[in-house]
Amino acid sequence: MQVEVVAIGTELLLGQIVDTNSSWIGQELAAAGLNSHYQTKVGDNPDRIRAVLRQAIERSDAVICCGGLGPTQDDITRELIAELMGPDMSGVEMEMDETIAARIRDMFESRGRVMPENNLRQAMIPVGGSAIPQQPGTAPGLVCPVGTSGEKVIFAVPGVPYEMKEMVIGTVIPHLREMAGDTGVIKSRVLRTWGQSESGLSEMLAERIEQLDAAGNPTLAFLASGVEGLKVRITAKAEDEAAVEAMLDTEQAVLEPIIGHVIFGQDDENMEAVVIRLLTERGLTVAVAESLTGGYVAGRLCAVPGASKAFQGGVVAYQNEVKYKLLGVPEGPVISEPAAVAMAEGVAQAMGADIGLATTGVAGPDESEGKPVGTVCLAVSSADGAVATTVRLPGDRERIRQFSAITLLDLLRRLLLETA
Amino acid sequence: MQVEVVAIGTELLLGQIVDTNSSWIGQELAAAGLNSHYQTKVGDNPDRIRAVLRQAIERSDAVICCGGLGPTQDDITRELIAELMGPDMSGVEMEMDETIAARIRDMFESRGRVMPENNLRQAMIPVGGSAIPQQPGTAPGLVCPVGTSGEKVIFAVPGVPYEMKEMVIGTVIPHLREMAGDTGVIKSRVLRTWGQSESGLSEMLAERIEQLDAAGNPTLAFLASGVEGLKVRITAKAEDEAAVEAMLDTEQAVLEPIIGHVIFGQDDENMEAVVIRLLTERGLTVAVAESLTGGYVAGRLCAVPGASKAFQGGVVAYQNEVKYKLLGVPEGPVISEPAAVAMAEGVAQAMGADIGLATTGVAGPDESEGKPVGTVCLAVSSADGAVATTVRLPGDRERIRQFSAITLLDLLRRLLLETA
Numbered sequence: 001m002q003v004e005v006v007a008i009g010t011e012l013l014l015g016q017i018v019d020t021n022s023s024w025i026g027q028e029l030a031a032a033g034l035n036s037h038y039q040t041k042v043g044d045n046p047d048r049i050r051a052v053l054r055q056a057i058e059r060s061d062a063v064i065c066c067g068g069l070g071p072t073q074d075d076i077t078r079e080l081i082a083e084l085m086g087p088d089m090s091g092v093e094m095e096m097d098e099t100i101a102a103r104i105r106d107m108f109e110s111r112g113r114v115m116p117e118n119n120l121r122q123a124m125i126p127v128g129g130s131a132i133p134q135q136p137g138t139a140p141g142l143v144c145p146v147g148t149s150g151e152k153v154i155f156a157v158p159g160v161p162y163e164m165k166e167m168v169i170g171t172v173i174p175h176l177r178e179m180a181g182d183t184g185v186i187k188s189r190v191l192r193t194w195g196q197s198e199s200g201l202s203e204m205l206a207e208r209i210e211q212l213d214a215a216g217n218p219t220l221a222f223l224a225s226g227v228e229g230l231k232v233r234i235t236a237k238a239e240d241e242a243a244v245e246a247m248l249d250t251e252q253a254v255l256e257p258i259i260g261h262v263i264f265g266q267d268d269e270n271m272e273a274v275v276i277r278l279l280t281e282r283g284l285t286v287a288v289a290e291s292l293t294g295g296y297v298a299g300r301l302c303a304v305p306g307a308s309k310a311f312q313g314g315v316v317a318y319q320n321e322v323k324y325k326l327l328g329v330p331e332g333p334v335i336s337e338p339a340a341v342a343m344a345e346g347v348a349q350a351m352g353a354d355i356g357l358a359t360t361g362v363a364g365p366d367e368s369e370g371k372p373v374g375t376v377c378l379a380v381s382s383a384d385g386a387v388a389t390t391v392r393l394p395g396d397r398e399r400i401r402q403f404s405a406i407t408l409l410d411l412l413r414r415l416l417l418e419t420a
Numbered sequence: 421m422q423v424e425v426v427a428i429g430t431e432l433l434l435g436q437i438v439d440t441n442s443s444w445i446g447q448e449l450a451a452a453g454l455n456s457h458y459q460t461k462v463g464d465n466p467d468r469i470r471a472v473l474r475q476a477i478e479r480s481d482a483v484i485c486c487g488g489l490g491p492t493q494d495d496i497t498r499e500l501i502a503e504l505m506g507p508d509m510s511g512v513e514m515e516m517d518e519t520i521a522a523r524i525r526d527m528f529e530s531r532g533r534v535m536p537e538n539n540l541r542q543a544m545i546p547v548g549g550s551a552i553p554q555q556p557g558t559a560p561g562l563v564c565p566v567g568t569s570g571e572k573v574i575f576a577v578p579g580v581p582y583e584m585k586e587m588v589i590g591t592v593i594p595h596l597r598e599m600a601g602d603t604g605v606i607k608s609r610v611l612r613t614w615g616q617s618e619s620g621l622s623e624m625l626a627e628r629i630e631q632l633d634a635a636g637n638p639t640l641a642f643l644a645s646g647v648e649g650l651k652v653r654i655t656a657k658a659e660d661e662a663a664v665e666a667m668l669d670t671e672q673a674v675l676e677p678i679i680g681h682v683i684f685g686q687d688d689e690n691m692e693a694v695v696i697r698l699l700t701e702r703g704l705t706v707a708v709a710e711s712l713t714g715g716y717v718a719g720r721l722c723a724v725p726g727a728s729k730a731f732q733g734g735v736v737a738y739q740n741e742v743k744y745k746l747l748g749v750p751e752g753p754v755i756s757e758p759a760a761v762a763m764a765e766g767v768a769q770a771m772g773a774d775i776g777l778a779t780t781g782v783a784g785p786d787e788s789e790g791k792p793v794g795t796v797c798l799a800v801s802s803a804d805g806a807v808a809t810t811v812r813l814p815g816d817r818e819r820i821r822q823f824s825a826i827t828l829l830d831l832l833r834r835l836l837l838e839t840a
Binding site for chain 1: 432433434435436437438439440442443444445446447448450456457458459460461462463465468472641642643644708710712713714715716717718719721722723725727728731732733734735736737738739741742746770771772785817818821
């Protein structure tokens with residue numbers, strides 16, 4: 001079962017938009033155990049779209065065609081797909097789908113707007129094709145059987161990411177899995193890690209990856225996610241929901257003794273969400289004093305829905321006088337563990353929080369207080385006392401600031417787990 | 421002159437990495453006036469890479485092949501390109517390039533590491549091809565003439581973005597322009613805007629775009645950049661540096677009366693850099709009190725190198741008690757313009773800054789104080805008094821917070837310009 005992705009749009013070739021749709025579809029296909037050997041980007045040109053679509057459906061079993069479904073003149077994808085349908089790819093006619101037409105009219109009316117007549121072009125679909133039931137926007141997605149007995153299929157989905165995703169999850173992937181005779185349940189679980197490089201994790205898991213590669217199910221994949229850490233995705237296939245969950249549990253139990261010390265969360269739970277959850281479970285509040293990170297730690301904590309249960313606020317003490325006056329840091333050098341501890345204690349007191357956090361260090365471009373760029377002191381203070389650490393982070397100013405923020409949150413997470 | 425991009429790597433098809441390289445190359449090709457009709461992603465499979473490269477070089481004049489140059493077994497790109505070289509694409513041998521070999525050995529030695537012998541694979545290049553002079557990493561880039569008289573060319577560049585970029589700018593684009601007989605100078609200038617949608621800007625500039633399309637030089641392109649605003653890129657071609665700068669100046673002078681009110685900066689200068697520059701020029705300092713943005717405004721200001729000249733610090737007043745106690749906001753509802761003004765004045769005083777900024781509002785998911793999600797009050801206070809405004813922002817929690825931050829910075833920018 002071979003599936004190709006064709007992304008349509010001159011704006012993609014010009015680099016005005018990065019084609020994240022194809023990457024996302026690639027992830028979903030891989031997670032569903034479907035092979036994908038090619039992804040092509042082509043501009044809004046009928047001849048070239050025609051050539052790319054024909055080649056794709058000839059060498060693969062299915063094509064997901066993304067973009068080019070809007071109401072404008074350029075959007076000729078539907079007609080070009082119709083040309084490839086019918087016996088011996090001899091082409092089929094287009095016909096108005098009245099259900100889609102009514103839905104498009106309704107969408108305009110419900111917003112109190114008059115529908116430009118050319119929007120009805122979107123309701124024209126190839127004879128033999130059908131509309132994808134999910135329709136979050138005005139552009140309908142299409143399922144178009146190709147080949148004499150309809151043994152192949154071209155899907156057309158809009159380029160708007162949230163519309164595309166709803167259709168791919170709701171219709172395209174289930175349809176492809178049915179074509180592949182794949183009736184089991186496939187699920188993934190993501191173990192989120194911080195503190196190890198991809199090559200480090202690969203080395204730690206080398207033996208296990210070899211075993212899994214030999215067996216074929218479940219599978220492991222690494223997804224590098226920058227300041228969000230490195231994701232380890234387990235994907236399993238089984239005959240029902242319970243069996244697939246059991247497989248994921250079993251595999252997780254195998255991995256945890258090997259990499260458990262760097263796993264901080266699961267699936268969509270990022271570092272700040274874990275921290276807010278642990279604080280809330282313990283009934284603790286936190287405040288943060290930031291020098292080089294300048295608000296990044298506070299910003300990430302606030303981004304968690306429900307942050308108000310645990311997050312009091314923060315002080316961005318960029319200038320030293322702010323550290324001295326507002327936070328009570330003793331006057332003198334401020335890139336040190338004692339200064340970080342004083343900042344953490346000062347902000348906890350000022351904000352009436354149980355726990356204080358602090359960052360101080362050298363983001364660059366120049367060194368400071370004789371300390372090299374990348375030197376960062378982090379502190380966590382609480383009623384139990386204070387913990388401080390100094391790290392040397394690589395990279396440029398922005399990377400040093402971002403990595404300082406997540407490293408501090410990870411330090412707090414580890415301390416909260418120890419004092420559970 | 422047709423140029424194609426082929427990106428090689430199974431990790432791209434699996435969506436483990438988003439192929440931003442092709443998008444960036446697409447931008448550079450467009451800016452250099454070179455056409456690009458296709459971009460293809462293919463996995464690490466010799467047969468499929470071979471087929472994709474052959475098709476690409478047959479239908480286009482040049483191919484930029486990105487990735488697949490590393491020292492591992494999978495990296496067979498160089499050999500596959502060699503197969504397409506020589507008379508009638510009959511293939512050429514590989515030979516060791518001693519200069520590259522010596523450079524790779526030196527790189528390992530200078531880092532005090534022993535070179536694994538398979539790294540020398542990287543020094544094998546097709547007979548008739550040459551190495552790209554820029555070599556920021558160990559992987560050499562290649563220029564490989566194809567066709568009986570070498571009338572076509574395949575470039576091979578590494579997948580590591582900074583290595584790829586250096587080679588594309590330094591060698592690939594100049595080589596392609598020479599092939600195209602294009603001896604003039606091409607330059608772009610980016611006008612950065614905030615406050616208008618892409619369709620709004622297109623409408624305002626419709627007449628001018630039509631004129632430019634008819635004339636062909638200079639050209640305009642829009643680059644949507646999310647919370648960084650919308651970039652309007654002018655690209656001009658002329659016979660020398662002075663002439664091209666004059667064309668850019670002329671075009672900018674035409675655009676400014678039409679969209680000048682939404683232009684905040686130029687080229688790489690983002691909103692926070694503009695604000696820091698204006699403050700520094702005026703010898704003013706700023707402090708910021710943030711509720712819903714939770715540190716984003718401070719974080720963006722701190723991200724500017726040289727921020728310390730103008731940025732004092734900030735208070736993240738997420739909980740109301742922090743607003744009351746630390747910032748002197750009168751007890752009561754806090755999602756209002758008077759509360760925003762009190763926060764701005766409070767933080768300016770606490771931090772000893774000339775100007776205070778403040779955000780307070782409803783990021784969601786739930787409404788607050790009877791105000792709907794997306795309601796945001798922004799304030800700027802100074803010795804001249806205070807200005808406050810209320811906006812209704814669309815989108816989810818994260819988007820509302822991000823857009824609040826840049827909207828506030830834009831408000832400050834406008835006020836600084838007025839009081840120049």
